[in-house]
Every structure is written in C-alpha cells, then in structure tokens.
Amino acid sequence: MPFKHPIFKKSNQEIELIRSTHMPSEITADSTVRWDLTSIYSGIDDPQIDLDIADFTERAQLFNSNFRGKLADGLGPAISAYSELDMLGGKIMVYLSLRQSLDVTNEAVKSKVAEAQQSMSQVQGEYLTFFELELVALDDAVLEKWYASDEVVRRHQPWIEQTRVFRPHFLSEPVEAALTKRAPFGPGSWDEFFDECEADLRFDHRGEQKNLTEMLDILGNSKDAALRAEVQKTVNDGLGGYFAKYSAQTLYVIVGKGAVERKERHYRNPMDARNKENRIPDEVVDALHNAVKNVAGPLARRYYRLKAELLGMKTLKWSDRNAPLPFTDTTIVPFDNAMATVLDAYESFSPTLTGIIRDFNSAKQIDVPATAGKRGGAFNCSFVLPGNRPQSFTFLNYLGSNHDVMTLAHELGHGVHGILAGEAQGPLMFHPPIAYCETASVFGEMTTFSFLKKQLATKGDSAALLALLTQKIEGMLNTVVRQIGFSNFERRMHGMNADYTEWNDPKKLSVEELDELWIATAKELYGEDGEVFTYENTSHLWSYVSHFHRPFYVYGYAFGELLTQSLYAQQTRLGSRFEPLYLDLLRSGATKSVFDLLSPFGLNPTDETFWGEGIRVSLETMIAEAEELAAAH
Numbered sequence: 353m354p355f356k357h358p359i360f361k362k363s364n365q366e367i368e369l370i371r372s373t374h375m376p377s378e379i380t381a382d383s384t385v386r387w388d389l390t391s392i393y394s395g396i397d398d399p400q401i402d403l404d405i406a407d408f409t410e411r412a413q414l415f416n417s418n419f420r421g422k423l424a425d426g427l428g429p430a431i432s433a434y435s436e437l438d439m440l441g442g443k444i445m446v447y448l449s450l451r452q453s454l455d456v457t458n459e460a461v462k463s464k465v466a467e468a469q470q471s472m473s474q475v476q477g478e479y480l481t482f483f484e485l486e487l488v489a490l491d492d493a494v495l496e497k498w499y500a501s502d503e504v505v506r507r508h509q510p511w512i513e514q515t516r517v518f519r520p521h522f523l524s525e526p527v528e529a530a531l532t533k534r535a536p537f538g539p540g541s542w543d544e545f546f547d548e549c550e551a552d553l554r555f556d557h558r559g560e561q562k563n564l565t566e567m568l569d570i571l572g573n574s575k576d577a578a579l580r581a582e583v584q585k586t587v588n589d590g591l592g593g594y595f596a597k598y599s600a601q602t603l604y605v606i607v608g609k610g611a612v613e614r615k616e617r618h619y620r621n622p623m624d625a626r627n628k629e630n631r632i633p634d635e636v637v638d639a640l641h642n643a644v645k646n647v648a649g650p651l652a653r654r655y656y657r658l659k660a661e662l663l664g665m666k667t668l669k670w671s672d673r674n675a676p677l678p679f680t681d682t683t684i685v686p687f688d689n690a691m692a693t694v695l696d697a698y699e700s701f702s703p704t705l706t707g708i709i710r711d712f713n714s715a716k717q718i719d720v721p722a723t724a725g726k727r728g729g730a731f732n733c734s735f736v737l738p739g740n741r742p743q744s745f746t747f748l749n750y751l752g753s754n755h756d757v758m759t760l761a762h763e764l765g766h767g768v769h770g771i772l773a774g775e776a777q778g779p780l781m782f783h784p785p786i787a788y789c790e791t792a793s794v795f796g797e798m799t800t801f802s803f804l805k806k807q808l809a810t811k812g813d814s815a816a817l818l819a820l821l822t823q824k825i826e827g828m829l830n831t832v833v834r835q836i837g838f839s840n841f842e843r844r845m846h847g848m849n850a851d852y853t854e855w856n857d858p859k860k861l862s863v864e865e866l867d868e869l870w871i872a873t874a875k876e877l878y879g880e881d882g883e884v885f886t887y888e889n890t891s892h893l894w895s896y897v898s899h900f901h902r903p904f905y906v907y908g909y910a911f912g913e914l915l916t917q918s919l920y921a922q923q924t925r926l927g928s929r930f931e932p933l934y935l936d937l938l939r940s941g942a943t944k945s946v947f948d949l950l951s952p953f954g955l956n957p958t959d960e961t962f963w964g965e966g967i968r969v970s971l972e973t974m975i976a977e978a979e980e981l982a983a984a985h
C-alpha cells in the first residue's frame with residue numbers, strides 16, 4: 353500500500369521509562385534545537401497541501417485509467433508511476449504526522465489530519481486497489497519477460513516477489529477496495545483514540561492528580577521503595593475501573609477482526625500474516641520465543657537477584673523492577689554533550705554514518721526539548737520525498753538522563769538506516785520489515801554503550817561502570833524478555849493453547865480472565881510468586897499496552913535486538929571487513945530476507961542455537977561482568 357510509512361516508535365517498555373515532563377532548569381538552553389519542517393510545507397495552512405492532495409487524486413485516476421486491466425503490458429511504467437504516487441502521498445501524510453507530534457491536542461491539526469486521511473484512503477481504495485491484485489495475478493512467464501527486458505522491473509524484483517507472497521490471501525477487488533476505504537473507521541483507528549483516553553487518565557497520588565507518564569516516572573526514578581509500591585497500587589487500581597473494561601473490549605474487537613479476516617484470507621494461523629510480512633518462517637519465530645523462555649528467562653531471574661542484593665532486598669516487588677540503583681548516575685547531560693558523545697561513538701566505528709548524522713544537524717531535522725503539547729517518547733521517521741530525496745526526522749523529549757543519551761543514539765541509528773536504504777532502494781523498497789528495522793538503532797546504541805564503557809574503564813570508575821552496565825542489561829531485558837512476555841500474552845489472547853503448540857478459535861475474555869493471563873505469562877519468564885518478584889498490584893497492566901492493537905508487532909523488538917547483538921559480536925572476528933558489510937546490510941532496506949541479510953556475516957537464524965547464542969554473547973556476558981563489579985564494589 354502506498355504512503356504507509358510507519359514511524360519507528362520506541363517500544364512500549366521504553367515508553368514506560370520516559371522521564372516526566374517537568375523540565376530541569378539546567379537544560380532550558382536545549383529548547384532552541386528544533387526541527388524545521390518548512391522544507392516540506394510552510395505550515396498546516398500551506399495551500400500546497402490541498403494542491404498536492406488534488407494532484408495525488410488526479411495522478412491516481414490517471415494511473416487507474418492507464419494500467420487497470422493492462423498491467424501485463426505496462427508493468428515498468430506502472431511501477432515508476434506508482435513510486436511517484438508513493439512519494440507524493442508520503443510527503444503529505446508524513447508532514448501531517450510530524451506536525452501533529454509537536455502539538456497532539458491542536459484541534460486544527462487533528463481535523464486536517466483526519467480530513468487528509470479520509471480523502472487519501474478514498475482515492476487509494478477507489479483507484480489503486482487493482483494494482484497489487486493484478487500484480488500478484490500476473491503469469492510467471494510475463495514477469496520473467498519483464499525482468500529480462502526492463503531495468504525498473506528488474507530492480508524492483510524483491511518488492512514484486514514479496515507482494516506475490518500474499519497472492520493466496522487477497523480478496524476480490526471490490527472487497528479490498530471497500531476495506532481500504534473503511535480503514536479510517538476500522539479497528540485500526542482505535543489506536544489513536546486509545547492514546548487520547550490514556551492521556552486523559554488521572555491518578556490520585558497523595559492529594560495530587562497525576563497522569564500515567566508521571567506515575568510511571570516515579571516507578572522508574574524514585575529511590576523510595578515504599579513510595580514506588582504505593583504508586584504501583586494506585587496505578588493498578590486506577591486502570592482497573594472503566595479503563596480495563598474499555599481496553600478488554602478494544603482487544604476483543606481486534607482479536608475478532610483478526611480471526612474473521614484470517615479465515616477469509618486463508619492464513620494458517622493468526623501470526624501467519626505478520627510473519628510473512630517480516631519474511632520469517634513460523635519455526636524461526638517459535639525458536640525465538642523458546643530461546644527467550646529457556647535461556648533469557650533464567651538470566652533475567654539471575655540479574656534481578658543481583659539487583660535485589662544491590663537494593664538490599666530479599667525479594668523484589670514488581671514496582672522495584674525498573675527502580676534506580678543506589679549508585680545510578682543522575683547528572684543531567686546537556687544535549688550538546690550528548691550529541692558530541694554519540695558522534696564520537698559513531699565516528700569510532702564508521703565515519704560514513706557520522707557524516708549522515710552531521711547532515712541531520714545542519715538540516716535541522718532533530719526536535720529535542722520536552723515541551724508541553726508534544727507527544728511522549730521518541731521516534732525517527734524516514735521517508736523518500738518526490739524527486740527520490742530520502743529524508744529523516746528525529747523526534748525526542750530530551751531531558752538529559754543517560755537513558756536519553758542512549759535514546760538519541762538509537763533514533764539516529766534509524767535515521768542513518770533510512771538515508772542509506774532510501775538512497776539505494778527508493779520509496780518502495782527502503783523500509784525494512786518490523787523484525788529487522790531495529791538493526792541500526794540497536795547497533796547505534798551498542799556502539800555508544802561500548803564507547804562509554806571503554807572510557808569509564810580507562811578512568812577506572814567502577815561505580816559508574818556498574819551503573820552503565822546495569823542500565824544496559826535492564827534495557828535489554830525489557831526489550832527481549834518483557835516483549836516476549838507481551839507476545840506470549842498476545843498469542844494466548846488470539847487463541848494459542850497454554851503449551852504454545854496449537855491455535856484454537858479465540859474467545860471473548862473478561863477483564864478477570866485477561867488479568868489471570870497477564871500474571872501467568874509474566875511468571876513463565878520472571879518466576880513464581882516470591883521466587884524473585886511478588887506480583888501484587890500488577891494484574892491490570894496489560895490494559896495500557898497499545899502495541900496489542902497492532903497484532904504480533906512486539907516480538908519484532910526481541911527479534912531485532914538479538915539479531916543485532918549476534919551481528920555486533922561479529923565485529924571482533926571480522927575486523928576491518930565488518931564496516932562495509934554492515935553498511936551494505938543497511939543499504940539493502942527491504943530487499944532481502946533475514947537469511948540473505950545475515951549470510952555475509954556467517955550467521956544463520958534458523959534454529960534455537962542462534963538465538964541462544966545471541967543471548968549468551970550479550971546478556972549473559974554483561975550480567976557476569978555486573979556480578980563481578982558488584983562483588984568488588
């Protein structure tokens with residue numbers, strides 16, 4: 353589908369750790385670092401937006417009359433015209449979405465976005481639906497001829513083949529067209545509405561009304577265990593009322609929609625579509641889940657036992673899981689210093705990547721401060737503008753914690769990935785699937801982490817080193833173990849049995865049933881009650897995980913993290929041969945399967961050993977190092 357440019361959102365767990373919105377005075381100077389969107393449109397009232405929508409409509413009509421029913425004779429020109437449509441549609445929708453991120457409650461912006469979404473879906477449904485349907489229906493012989501004779505078609509072979517994977521799953525054109533036109537009013541639209549409801553949540557905390565972000569901020573930052581436990585109870589109780597009921601109903605709509613469509617489209621199981629989109633066989637996805645349960649689960653318990661010791665506790669409450677350690681460094685890092693650190697770290701690995709980041713700075717494509725009205729969290733949005741010009745915008749709520757420095761390294765990783773792949777592959781093939789779109793971001797974080805670690809080791813600052821290590825370990829546990837816990841909850845909700853061996857038809861689950869499932873799937877990874885954690889006041893936490901509205905999205909985080917850790921570990925072995933191979937990997941965008949992507953590095957993700965190894969080279973090594981430092985501390 354054109355103009356679907358998913359923004360790389362930080363994972364839920366990372367959003368959970370966002371610092372609160374009150375800005376320390378030391379870093380007010382950073383508020384001057386804002387992005388400049390005027391290279392796209394001058395503002396929300398720019399008449400060019402409507403002119404572009406009209407142009408898009410006209411071109412889509414023309415595309416329809418030129419190629420509908422005639423694709424076999426015009427495939428090359430059709431792909432070129434379709435790319436142009438994609439870039440123009442992307443320009444409009446990406447601008448509006450970036451603009452909205454700065455000011456989420458602005459009614460004028462909201463209504464402009466809704467208006468544009470509706471007209472674009474209408475045009476897409478009416479005039480463009482035929483294209484993919486005819487593309488997947490083309491005879492192999494016809495395609496072969498095009499591959500042999502036309503450069504544009506030949507270049508787009510990976511994209512064509514990937515679209516044709518879905519051949520058995522398309523419905524008839526009128527049905528597909530109707531579904532596309534109805535999309536802005538379908539279950540997908542709940543996601544945005546859910547964000548608004550979540551933003552409206554208020555919790556009564558010691559006589560003050562606080563929002564969810566502020567409450568989670570206390571959990572992640574307060575050194576007072578009793579206060580954290582109290583906040584945990586207030587949050588869980590607060591989610592328990594209408595919000596959990598509303599959330600259960602939302603999940604019912606999402607699961608039910610999925611179940612009906614899956615049958616109509618003849619997918620094998622509820623995850624089939626997502627796995628195909630990710631180009632990952634079901635067995636590989638299962639192997640990942642198993643390795644996390646069998647290898648990472650025990651490591652998580654081992655780490656949290658160390659954490660309990662460092663906090664001077666016997667067992668941990670769930671509210672202690674993300675608590676700061678006594679030696680956690682709370683110095684505020686000014687944004688300029690953070691940027692300098694990240695640039696130095698990238699420079700130590702690849703000057704090519706540093707050059708791209710410098711361009712983001714000079715082109716004003718990074719929005720830094722946490723100002724009122726901005727959407728929470730951080731993201732990067734890369735896309736290809738008309739004229740085949742790749743662009744990349746990075747959105748932050750920078751407050752100066754060490755976590756924020758890593759977030760900067762992460763989002764800039766997405767940015768360099770977007771630019772390299774955009775230049776090499778163009779609009780239709782630059783965007784890697786969810787399962788490996790986190791490669792460059794995780795890699796950028798690892799590069800920055802290792803750079804800082806080396807600095808601290810040279811200084812002999814073991815307390816700071818332990819703080820850095822534990823922060824990294826906890827981040828990894830949240831990306832790998834927690835997200836697979838989410839994925840297990842989700843798989844069960846969509847009908848998988850308790851052994852994760854077969855799929856049944858999903859049932860409508862009550863709040864109480866979802867609560868039970870949530871705790872059960874947490875225990876599978878974090879241990880029985882009292883083994884490491886106690887689980888009081890956690891039963892309703894599923895209700896605010898908005899990623900469940902995009903089914904089977906979350907396992908991609910664990911997949912990407914471990915894949916990248918395995919890749920990162922190859923640096924030592926490959927020496928100077930590594931960087932060019934890695935840049936080629938980034939440039940390949942969406943054109944390769946995960947096997948082709950990793951084979952130049954001598955890696956093969958087909959079995960559980962690969963995943964187990966990925967966990968050992970990263971997580972286990974770091975935990976052992978932290979244990980050693982803690983013992984000497």
Ligand SMILES: [Zn+2]
Pocket residue numbers: 360361362363762766790793
């Ligand atoms: Zn990311």
